[in-house]
Structure formats: C-alpha cells, structure tokens
Amino acid sequence: MSYTQGVPRSGAEARRRLQQAALELYQERGFDQTTTAEIAARAGVNERTFFRHFPDKREVLFDGEADLRAALMHEVAEAPEGLAPLDVLLHAFRIAGRILEENRPFSEPRLAIIAVTPALRERDLAKAASLTEAVAEALRRRGVHDRLADLAAQTGWAAFHHAAQAWIDDPSQNLAAHLSQAFNDLRDLTSNPIPGQAHAEV
Structure with missing residues (x-):
C-alpha cells in the first residue's frame, strides 16, 4: 500500500500515514532494514516531516x-x-x-x-x-x-x-x-x- 497519491492535508493525517507506512515496512523488511527516509517516502511526505512528528523510527510505534x-x-x-x-x-x-x-x-x-x-x-x-x-x-x-x-x-x-x-x-x-x-x-x-x-x- 502506497501513500504517494497525495500530500497529506493536515499534521494529523501525515502522522497517521507515517505510522501506517512504518508498520507496513517493518512487516515487509524488518525494523533494522527500514530507514526513516523510506517511511517518509511510503507515506508521501519528506523526511523532514517525519522528524517533525517523531524523534526516531522506534518512536513511530509508541505514539x-x-x-x-x-x-x-x-x-x-x-x-x-x-x-x-x-x-x-x-x-x-x-x-x-x-x-x-x-x-x-x-x-x-x-x-x-x-x-x-x-x-x-x-x-x-x-x-x-x-x-x-x-x-x-x-x-x-x-x-x-x-x-x-x-x-x-x-x-x-x-x-x-x-x-x-x-x-x-x-x-x-x-x-x-x-x-x-x-x-x-x-x-x-x-x-x-x-x-x-x-x-x-x-
């Protein structure tokens, strides 16, 4: 599932997309093999947006x-x-x-x-x-x-x-x-x- 079809309209939507994208990638590739850049790309946002919401790729699952x-x-x-x-x-x-x-x-x-x-x-x-x-x-x-x-x-x-x-x-x-x-x-x-x-x- 990809989220690149549109830019999130709100911070809440971007946060939700990032969480779902991380979950999918961790399931597909494993946590250690997934980067924050890949999570951001899957969610349809840039990496700066990821770090605006989460300090690291672990915290995305502990919101x-x-x-x-x-x-x-x-x-x-x-x-x-x-x-x-x-x-x-x-x-x-x-x-x-x-x-x-x-x-x-x-x-x-x-x-x-x-x-x-x-x-x-x-x-x-x-x-x-x-x-x-x-x-x-x-x-x-x-x-x-x-x-x-x-x-x-x-x-x-x-x-x-x-x-x-x-x-x-x-x-x-x-x-x-x-x-x-x-x-x-x-x-x-x-x-x-x-x-x-x-x-x-x-």
Whole structure:
C-alpha cells in the first residue's frame, strides 16, 4: 500500500500515514532494514516531516504515551471508593484496553513487530516502566502505601500485557474479558494451593 497519491492535508493525517507506512515496512523488511527516509517516502511526505512528528523510527510505534498516561492516572483517581488496589487497576486498564481494541488493525501487528525486534522491546520496556511508575503514583495519591503501590502497579501492568497477548492469540473474546480473566488468575494465585502440592512431601 502506497501513500504517494497525495500530500497529506493536515499534521494529523501525515502522522497517521507515517505510522501506517512504518508498520507496513517493518512487516515487509524488518525494523533494522527500514530507514526513516523510506517511511517518509511510503507515506508521501519528506523526511523532514517525519522528524517533525517523531524523534526516531522506534518512536513511530509508541505514539500516544502521554495520552495513555493521563487516561490511566485519571481512571485510577476516579475509580470508586472502597476498591482494592488491583480492582482499581483493573478499572483503569480497561481504558487502555479500549484504546487497543479500537485500533486492533494497528495494535496487533505492532505487538508482533515489537516481540521480534530487540530495539523495540527495549523501548517498550522503558515505556512500560514509565507508565508503571505513573500508575503507582496515582495509587499513592489514593492513599495506597508506597511499597504496595509499586507492587500493585508492576503486577497489574504484567497482567495487562498477559491479557493483551491472550487477546491477540484468541480474539473470540474481547480484551475486557481477557483482562478480567488475568486479574482473576492473579487472585487465584494467592488463594488456591497448587494442585497436588499437598501430596508432594512424603
């Protein structure tokens, strides 16, 4: 698919074209073999326009972090009173889940490309760490103790990623269902013994 048929009329359209062009090229050639000039050409813009929107070719797949951070912190803050920290996070991560679901044609191949590209996995981990800290801070503002807020945020983010991968593997259920299952599984880990454990010692 080529975008050379017309010059983008707005910055938002150029940004969208660049994201889609990068995704296609990374799928076709691999991340390491693709240049910013090639992404720009595929999108029908010049390379200067690429760098006006993105600092490098990794960041093109991580657009929207600031909006996601703001949404997560807002939802943690606005979650109903009386919820346990993990239930607060489940409430907040459903917002992130809706963002992924609304953009599944982009989200699914994006996750697959990140999974096989070390440079992108490194950036993904850095972004996840930043977002996890933001979520932990939002929990602390609700009165959750520092240590518990950090643990809850890290555990919740891991459950979110687990659910996102399950959703990619099994799209017969929506992401909200996979999220609920992941958080239920977390609770089971602390409440149910491992099957056969009672008979392990003789």
